[in-house]
Amino acid sequence: MTTKNTIAVLVNDHPGVLQRVSGLFGRRGFNIESITVGQSEEAGLSRMVIVTVGDENNLEQIEKQLYKLVDVIKVIDLSSKPMVARELAMIKVKAEPPQRPEIMGVVETFRAAVIDVGTTSLIVQVIGDTEKIDAMIELLKPYGIRELTRTGVTAMIRGNA
Structure with a gap:
């Protein structure tokens, strides 16, 4: 399999x-x-x-x-083994002032952060498992993703192992 x-x-x-x-x-x-x-x-x-x-x-x-x-x-x-895996993504999304409250709602829901504010865009940083990153990207697509970068997964075995 x-x-x-x-x-x-x-x-x-x-x-x-x-x-x-x-x-x-x-x-x-x-x-x-x-x-x-x-x-x-x-x-x-x-x-x-x-x-x-x-x-x-x-x-x-x-x-x-x-x-x-x-x-x-x-x-x-x-x-x-049971593991903890995380990835970081930075997403530059088109964000005219009227759209920003909606985008901020998505950011807050995912416990992400806005790390840069431009006149017509925001850069959002999100950390989590791959599925969380993928889900956030899907929700931001309708606003217009201008640029996207991801670190790739890093992981460790859970607990005392």
């Missing part, structure tokens, strides 16, 4: 590691739906959080192939 998988990859913080990891996915024919990379809790190591779609066999192959890369320290299947 094909599912969305979220994996964390702990890697050495060296130039070219991101290219090698993403290249591995491309060579194997696996699509990366989103990827985030940043510092980890350990100096000299970065954590990549990758969302991909595939079945259990695909995921197993990805893990095996990742471990063959020299700079990969650890691969964790986050989606197999």
Whole structure:
């Protein structure tokens, strides 16, 4: 059964590691739906959080192939455990003064924030799971989305694990 998988990859913080990891996915024919990379809790190591779609066999192959890369320290299947996943989006929406109260209602409903106000637009920041971001985008589309950027998913296993 094909599912969305979220994996964390702990890697050495060296130039070219991101290219090698993403290249591995491309060579194997696996699509990366989103990827985030940043510092980890350990100096000299970065954590990549990758969302991909595939079945259990695909995921197993990805893990095996990742471990063959020299700079990969650890691969964790986050989606197999209870996890917390978040994404950030910034949405520049057309907002003439008469429309702003309606747009602000959407912003408040999603516990989002207006982070910039222009004469004919607003930039809205929303943080949450992918479904929340998608829902907010759908509600803002009728006003006219001028620009949209998303970080991709970042995630951690819940609790003490």
